[in-house]
Amino acid sequence: MSTRATEVLQPLNIADARQRVRHVFVRDLVLDALIGIHAHEQDKTQRVRVNLDLAVREGEEGLDDDLANVVCYEQLVNGVQEIFYKGHVGLVETMAESIAAMCLTDHRVRSARVRVEKLDIFDNAQSVGVEIERFNTEL
Secondary structure, eight states, X not given: OOOOHHHHTSOOXXXXXXXXXXXXXXXXXXXXXXXXXXXXXSSSOEEEEEEEEEEEEOOTTOOTTOGGGSOOHHHHHHXXXXXHHTOOBSOHHHHHHHHHHHHTTSTTEEEEEEEEEESSXXXXXXXXXXXXXXXXXXX
């Protein structure tokens, strides 16, 4: 069975009106990171792409066009940048876990799916990386 890459990389359909769940996402955030286990990766940054898909519980009070009533994607991007700028990380898996934990600090986030990809590793591959999904254990 063959699946085209475009089918695999499509955004998730995780919004659910019956469950009052909103889908908040960040697509194709590309940052430079000190990441990798090899000697040549220790002191040279690499391009890394991050994608976030969050299932967010909608509040009972409604939006009221107030930023405080939503999970702010600007704060998510800033949080990812802070994680990247803390210093060298060996594994993309470690980076993904840190990003998921940051997303789940907001009690409204029910689940976080995080994809971290290194973009310039192999000439014959667009990217390599990991995708994880983590759930808010406080729910």
